[in-house]
Amino acid sequence: MSELHLIPRTTDLQAMKTSCVNCSMHQLCLPMGLNDNDMSRLDEIIGRRRRIARGESLYRMDDPFRNLYAIRLGHFKTYQLNPGGEQQITGFQMAGELMGMDAISTDRHHCDVAALEDSEVCEIPFQRLEELFGVIPMLLRHFHRMMSQEITREQNAMLLLGNMRAEQRFAAFLVNLSSRYAVRGYSSTSFQLRMSREDIGNYLGLTIESISRLVSRFKKLGWMQVDKREIRLIEPARLKALAAGTETCPLD
Amino acid sequence: MSELHLIPRTTDLQAMKTSCVNCSMHQLCLPMGLNDNDMSRLDEIIGRRRRIARGESLYRMDDPFRNLYAIRLGHFKTYQLNPGGEQQITGFQMAGELMGMDAISTDRHHCDVAALEDSEVCEIPFQRLEELFGVIPMLLRHFHRMMSQEITREQNAMLLLGNMRAEQRFAAFLVNLSSRYAVRGYSSTSFQLRMSREDIGNYLGLTIESISRLVSRFKKLGWMQVDKREIRLIEPARLKALAAGTETCPLD
DNA sequence: CGCGGAATTGAAAATACTCAAAATTAGTGG
DNA sequence: CCACTAATTTTGAGTATTTTCAATTCCGCG
Numbered sequence: 001m002s003e004l005h006l007i008p009r010t011t012d013l014q015a016m017k018t019s020c021v022n023c024s025m026h027q028l029c030l031p032m033g034l035n036d037n038d039m040s041r042l043d044e045i046i047g048r049r050r051r052i053a054r055g056e057s058l059y060r061m062d063d064p065f066r067n068l069y070a071i072r073l074g075h076f077k078t079y080q081l082n083p084g085g086e087q088q089i090t091g092f093q094m095a096g097e098l099m100g101m102d103a104i105s106t107d108r109h110h111c112d113v114a115a116l117e118d119s120e121v122c123e124i125p126f127q128r129l130e131e132l133f134g135v136i137p138m139l140l141r142h143f144h145r146m147m148s149q150e151i152t153r154e155q156n157a158m159l160l161l162g163n164m165r166a167e168q169r170f171a172a173f174l175v176n177l178s179s180r181y182a183v184r185g186y187s188s189t190s191f192q193l194r195m196s197r198e199d200i201g202n203y204l205g206l207t208i209e210s211i212s213r214l215v216s217r218f219k220k221l222g223w224m225q226v227d228k229r230e231i232r233l234i235e236p237a238r239l240k241a242l243a244a245g246t247e248t249c250p251l252d
Numbered sequence: 253m254s255e256l257h258l259i260p261r262t263t264d265l266q267a268m269k270t271s272c273v274n275c276s277m278h279q280l281c282l283p284m285g286l287n288d289n290d291m292s293r294l295d296e297i298i299g300r301r302r303r304i305a306r307g308e309s310l311y312r313m314d315d316p317f318r319n320l321y322a323i324r325l326g327h328f329k330t331y332q333l334n335p336g337g338e339q340q341i342t343g344f345q346m347a348g349e350l351m352g353m354d355a356i357s358t359d360r361h362h363c364d365v366a367a368l369e370d371s372e373v374c375e376i377p378f379q380r381l382e383e384l385f386g387v388i389p390m391l392l393r394h395f396h397r398m399m400s401q402e403i404t405r406e407q408n409a410m411l412l413l414g415n416m417r418a419e420q421r422f423a424a425f426l427v428n429l430s431s432r433y434a435v436r437g438y439s440s441t442s443f444q445l446r447m448s449r450e451d452i453g454n455y456l457g458l459t460i461e462s463i464s465r466l467v468s469r470f471k472k473l474g475w476m477q478v479d480k481r482e483i484r485l486i487e488p489a490r491l492k493a494l495a496a497g498t499e500t501c502p503l504d
Numbered sequence: 505c506g507c508g509g510a511a512t513t514g515a516a517a518a519t520a521c522t523c524a525a526a527a528t529t530a531g532t533g534g
Numbered sequence: 535c536c537a538c539t540a541a542t543t544t545t546g547a548g549t550a551t552t553t554t555c556a557a558t559t560c561c562g563c564g
């Protein structure tokens with residue numbers, strides 16, 4: 001406890017025995033598919049691992065772009081602020097995902113990033129990464145895949161925001177989290193929401209009250225159990241069908 | 253007239269004297285910043301230029317991914333189909349923009365693309381492009397910028413769909429088109445909509461009736477003149493302010 | 505125990521949708 | 535070039551979904 005207060009909220013963990021090779025995310029993250037030799041070359045350029053405390057921000061909009069960040073541990077939200085000062089959350093990120101790719105085009109970050117819980121990231125200096133691209137073609141290929149995946153993810157979000165009704169959006173949100181946890185070896189039916197109802201609503205283009213009503217409705221239908229932020233999906237198939245638009249949802 | 257009927261709707265224009273060097277889009281498109289030598293190397297890998305007739309599709313969802321496409325001339329829309337069969341337009345593309353980047357991660361196209369008018373694209377075999385990345389670092393850098401720009405564009409669309417009201421969305425849409433034409437050297441206040449009201453509505457997450465009412469409203473306010481698809485922005489500053497959320501819009 | 509943030513619930517209001525009909529425009533063939 | 539048909543757009547009226555506003559409740563934490 002007292003130790004926690006002695007270390008600053010954002011810490012250099014250089015001293016920690018951390019590396020891509022023994023990171024559990026290396027089959028999902030940037031080093032995917034690299035041999036041990038190439039992986040350690042990537043390791044060498046990773047400046048430092050940083051801890052970000054819950055609520056702290058990793059970078060802010062308009063900050064100069066120098067690094068990409070790979071999540072080692074924890075969860076983040078990325079959000080934009082419009083000129084009127086309102087925020088729009090553009091995504092929730094979890095371990096193995098890469099943040100900052102939207103900054104490449106303008107050399108400035110295009111959104112804010114905040115940690116949803118105490119988290120750890122690997123700082124990847126983009127200039128040095130570019131140097132590696134010439135030496136490790138596999139790294140370049142996978143980097144392109146990750147950028148492409150980011151485009152795909154956002155297109156799916158557009159589909160969600162553009163033509164789904166509230167209950168579909170929320171179902172799609174749950175199903176999406178579920179499958180991402182499954183890929184990471186966690187339960188696809190039992191997990192904890194790391195974000196507030198307000199964040200969920202913001203992301204889905206709905207109000208916090210709407211989210212609350214949807215939670216109650218799905219609970220009442222017996223499609224999920226909810227205890228605070230602890231979720232258990234009881235009828236994942238129905239939720240998937242609802243998200244896909246192939247089934248509708250009774251009003252109560 | 254009769255000639256137009258003799259050539260198939262999708263034609264190989266290999267014979268045409270087309271190249272990046274003398275393409276008016278080369279400062280916006282993939283070859284941006286390349287010297288003449290590198291630009292002609294890029295030219296060499298571009299298999300062919302294709303004509304796509306209005307309404308025809310360039311590729312469809314789940315088609316195997318082999319090529320990226322740069323627009324030489326014309327306009328396109330990209331759209332996704334959800335399992336229920338409804339479409340969501342994810343973007344409108346114009347000359348100098350690159351399509352297909354969302355397919356890199358899965359080796360299959362993630363959306364459909366249709367021409368909004370008779371158009372021409374350059375077919376860029378991705379495998380050969382990857383080979384060039386190792387030889388022309390500038391090309392790789394600009395490719396990353398273009399992918400990053402695509403991510404940014406979609407984040408902006410999320411902001412639009414997630415927390416703007418109808419009139420803001422439509423204003424933002426007009427302002428966006430306006431600035432893209434400006435970059436291309438066209439008038440930022442006078443242009444033709446290449447897409448139907450229905451397409452606009454679909455893209456903005458609104459119905460065609462809502463779009464029609466917004467057109468009438470902005471016309472009545474004297475903020476724009478509209479004749480069919482011909483647009484003239486009279487009060488671009490107000491439209492920008494409305495899109496930014498710093499000004500509101502009277503009801504009539 | 506009490507404070508404060510977060511979440512829930514209810515009732516009223518607003519925005520955007522649906523349905524229907526009319527008007528306009530584009531496309532086709534004579 | 536004109537006439538006819540099909541498609542698109544506009545407009546109106548009523549409806550529905552989601553928001554807004556307000557009041558409680560729940561929960562973590564000092």
